[in-house]
Amino acid sequence: KSQLFNKIVINNCQYFSQILSFSNLFQHLENFIEGAGEAGFIYFSMGSSVKASNLPDYFRALLMIVFRNLPQRVLWKYEGDDLTDLPSNVLLGKWLPQQDVLGHPKLKAFVTHGGLLSVFETVYHGVPVVSLPVFCDHDANAAKAEADGYAIKLDLFTITPEGLLRAIKTVIRDPRYKTQVKHRQKLLLDQSEIPLEKAVYWTEYVLRHKGAVHLQSPSRHMGVIDYYSLDVVVFLALVLIGIYYTTKKLLRLMRILPKDEVSIDLPRKNIKVE
Numbered sequence: 001k002s003q004l005f006n007k008i009v010i011n012n013c014q015y016f017s018q019i020l021s022f023s024n025l026f027q028h029l030e031n032f033i034e035g036a037g038e039a040g041f042i043y044f045s046m047g048s049s050v051k052a053s054n055l056p057d058y059f060r061a062l063l064m065i066v067f068r069n070l071p072q073r074v075l076w077k078y079e080g081d082d083l084t085d086l087p088s089n090v091l092l093g094k095w096l097p098q099q100d101v102l103g104h105p106k107l108k109a110f111v112t113h114g115g116l117l118s119v120f121e122t123v124y125h126g127v128p129v130v131s132l133p134v135f136c137d138h139d140a141n142a143a144k145a146e147a148d149g150y151a152i153k154l155d156l157f158t159i160t161p162e163g164l165l166r167a168i169k170t171v172i173r174d175p176r177y178k179t180q181v182k183h184r185q186k187l188l189l190d191q192s193e194i195p196l197e198k199a200v201y202w203t204e205y206v207l208r209h210k211g212a213v214h215l216q217s218p219s220r221h222m223g224v225i226d227y228y229s230l231d232v233v234v235f236l237a238l239v240l241i242g243i244y245y246t247t248k249k250l251l252r253l254m255r256i257l258p259k260d261e262v263s264i265d266l267p268r269k270n271i272k273v274e
Contacts, residue, residue, distance in 0.1 A: 025100050029075070032091045033106050036073040040108040042168065047115045050134050053080030065161040070106055070168065075101060083166035102127055108152050108172045114142035114153075123150070126185040128171035128178055130164070132156055150181035 024030065034075045035043050044063070047054050052060075060083070068087045078092040086092070098118075102110065102125040112118045114131040119141045129151035131142035145151035152167040158188050175245055193201075206212045210232040 004274040025097065025104065027156055029093075029096075029101075031116070032073065032075070033104060036089075036106060039071045039073070039107040041104075042070065042109050042111060043075050043096075043098075043107060044111040045096065045098065045118070046113040046132070047118055048132070049115065049136075050113050051080075052076070053076045053082070059156070059159075062159070062161050062164070066165045066168070069161075069165055074173075099125075109168055111168065114138040114145070116141055119145055123181060123184045123188050126178075126182050128181050130167045130171055131156065132159070148180060148184060150177050150184060152177075193232075 025033070044052075046055075063076075064085070064087060067090050068077075070089065072089070072099075073089045074087075076090055076092050077094075077096050077097065079094050083092065098121065101107065102121055107125075107127055109130060110118075110122050110127045111130045111132065112122070114129075114133045114137075116137055117127045119129075129145055131138075131145060131151050133139040133142040133153065134156065143151040146153040150171075151265065152171055154163060154167055225231055
């Protein structure tokens with residue numbers, strides 16, 4: 001697995017991430033890309049968790065403006081059939097072989113939502129990124145990619161056609177983005193063994209040692225109360241309740257303490273009534 005993020009690895013847990021080498025694209029995709037000439041093409045995909053067809057109308061209109069002003073062709077993962085007036089340099093696909101697309105030598109940039117797997121894959125293939133984070137881990141992934149120097153992160157709430165167009169052109173024309181992603185690619189690929197070999201080894205290791213009991217977590221023997229520390233939670237709750245009622249009682253006592261009283265004896269006047 002790539003070391004794009006710091007993480008703690010415990011003995012009974014192994015991480016694997018295998019990215020397969022790309023292969024030839026479907027013929028209609030290859031024909032579309034070859035027609036782009038030296039300008040190349042851009043890949044736009046919001047991943048599997050965000051459907052481009054569900055994006056607001058204004059955002060889709062914004063993308064149309066940007067795509068029309070690009071010299072490159074655009075391969076766009078779009079799940080719907082409702083787009084009209086599609087620019088001639090854009091090809092839609094409800095599903096696209098992302099590994100094969102990212103590995104194509106004519107790809108110039110990847111516009112993505114910033115999902116973790118998309119970040120791994122773009123580094124593996126050495127492609128500069130423009131990220132449009134939506135939710136969950138997207139924002140953190142996009143910020144990390146931008147900090148590493150191979151991506152530009154944009155905000156969906158403030159994005160403009162000019163801003164997106166400028167970002168795409170920048171990651172394509174500025175060699176620093178390509179240099180940084182190639183550096184990250186080199187770090188990612190420099191491994192003692194491929195993830196597939198590691199996965200096979202640990203699978204066989206567990207089988208050889210009949211479940212590898214020595215690596216299993218002791219929590220498997222715990223009951224619900226011990227596992228979730230419910231006894232501790234109840235104790236702390238009782239302590240807090242006790243503090244609350246004790247404090248409340250003290251405040252009440254302080255308010256009813258006797259105060260110094262001032263007594264004034266006024267002379268009485270007898271009134272005689274006849």
